[in-house]
Amino acid sequence: MTEHTTLTVALDDRSYPIHIGPGLVERAGGLLGPALQKPRTFIVTDENVAPHYLKPLQSSLSSAGIQSDALILPPGETTKSFTQFQAVVEAMLSARVERSTTAIALGGGVIGDLTGFSAAATLRGIDFVQIPTTLLAQVDSSVGGKTGINTAQGKNLAGSFHQPKAVLADINTLNTLPERERLAGYAEVCKYGLLGDEVFWDWLEQNGKKVVDGDAEAVTQAIEVSCRAKARVVADDERENGVRALLNLGHTFGHAFEAELGYSGAILHGEAVAIGMTMAFDLSVRLGLCPADDANRVRQHFNTIGLSTTPPGQAGRIATDVFLDHMMQDKKVADGNITFVLARGIGKAFLTQDVPRDDLTAIVDATLSV
Numbered sequence: 001m002t003e004h005t006t007l008t009v010a011l012d013d014r015s016y017p018i019h020i021g022p023g024l025v026e027r028a029g030g031l032l033g034p035a036l037q038k039p040r041t042f043i044v045t046d047e048n049v050a051p052h053y054l055k056p057l058q059s060s061l062s063s064a065g066i067q068s069d070a071l072i073l074p075p076g077e078t079t080k081s082f083t084q085f086q087a088v089v090e091a092m093l094s095a096r097v098e099r100s101t102t103a104i105a106l107g108g109g110v111i112g113d114l115t116g117f118s119a120a121a122t123l124r125g126i127d128f129v130q131i132p133t134t135l136l137a138q139v140d141s142s143v144g145g146k147t148g149i150n151t152a153q154g155k156n157l158a159g160s161f162h163q164p165k166a167v168l169a170d171i172n173t174l175n176t177l178p179e180r181e182r183l184a185g186y187a188e189v190c191k192y193g194l195l196g197d198e199v200f201w202d203w204l205e206q207n208g209k210k211v212v213d214g215d216a217e218a219v220t221q222a223i224e225v226s227c228r229a230k231a232r233v234v235a236d237d238e239r240e241n242g243v244r245a246l247l248n249l250g251h252t253f254g255h256a257f258e259a260e261l262g263y264s265g266a267i268l269h270g271e272a273v274a275i276g277m278t279m280a281f282d283l284s285v286r287l288g289l290c291p292a293d294d295a296n297r298v299r300q301h302f303n304t305i306g307l308s309t310t311p312p313g314q315a316g317r318i319a320t321d322v323f324l325d326h327m328m329q330d331k332k333v334a335d336g337n338i339t340f341v342l343a344r345g346i347g348k349a350f351l352t353q354d355v356p357r358d359d360l361t362a363i364v365d366a367t368l369s370v
Contacts, residue, residue, distance in 0.1 A: 135185025
């Protein structure tokens, strides 16, 4: 039997396993069986993922005596919408799912977020499991129970906390990812080093190219370290009332780029987060909180690995006041103040609302004018 690692997200009676390793889609029936109330599932996937992994997944489920229906959606960030949310819920209801049915998200972060939100709403809540097929989803969005869709006002502004019953991170699924998607996922891996693990950041500076190139040992190491970090934070602060907000390093800036560019694919989530993390470190330097050398290390590593630290050409048309308005739509805004994740150095992130408007505007101006 193929070896794999199993971690646990510790949430008392809602704890669940994260399985990490190769060949897990083909073994899904046996691995997921213990997490199901009844041997019936409803799979949600997309047109990019389905040709590779839907049939093997359904075959594995069938071999374990588990029934499955499937819905295949268009790929891309625009699928995280009210339109597709309605489509998923109605498809599940048309298939006559019951409260004992388990939804399966087979895909990247878009499919995971959408399926989780749909499961939370259908019949007032059915179980779901995550089978993430992108690096970004395997290290971040599949773990922790944040589900949701985008709105015209911003990213993930409609959703719920709905923890999965299990996560299967099959590293073999990363072999079919385009390089751009692997790089976008790598940005989320870097986040865990930058926010609280300088030793991991040092490792990434030495091994990041191996991760992006798909070296199995390096990829597994990166996923395990990232998931352990995410699991610890979620166990301490499930609903983001405190320390979990640190996981949004770079995201308040990044989400503003995504919203303004219309979730069009002009900028991927991980690409936006990489730029956002660079901006967060630049802002920290400007405020006298962080050594300039650390911000330079962040920028240099991203550029070396192939992640841009400047926005795409379309961003040059974004007005600073419009960008700042998108930031004010962030879910972490409290009493009209943005909660920022800044850093006193690599691995030393912290939360603050004490950011002078002039300093914030200067960083945004400098980034948009590049």
